[in-house]
Amino acid sequence: MRIGELARRTATAVDTIRYYERVGLLPAPARTSSNYRSYSAAEVERLKFIRRCRDLDIPVADIHDLLRFCGSPRQHCRDVDALLERHIRQIESRIDELNVLARELRQLRAVCRDPGTATGCRTLQSLRQARPDPRRRGLARKARSAQT
Secondary structure, three states: OOHHHHHHHHOOOHHHHHHHHHOOOOOOOEEOOOOOEEOOHHHHHHHHHHHHHHHOOOOHHHHHHHHHHHOOOOOOOHHHHHHHHHHHHHHHHHHHHHHHHHHHHHHHHHOOOOOOOHHHOHHHHHHHHOOOOHHHOOHHHHHHHHHO
């Protein structure tokens, strides 16, 4: 099957499939005589596995490890469990950080008692007066990038 069919069967963008090939999650596909990529049922299943991992926000490097485990059926699964436990701790840490941000945003929103024009907006004034917290630098960006 061609890349478009693989994309359709797995609900994956063609560019994402190419990316997974570039980073080694998918093997380089066979080519037809007219140089089209050609995929088998095995690649469909592998891509579904990769997609499920990404849905769980598992990083590409960890997906590489999980795929290696899939290829080594006699290997003990405690390493898989350890990988997932590490991922769970990272997610819990991000949740804690995001909860702190949510509290700060609620406090900021509470500054505005009488909505009016932007000229007299207390929320905007508070944002102008606040000093950036270097510990927070990129926190929201990290949370957003983890979602992609």
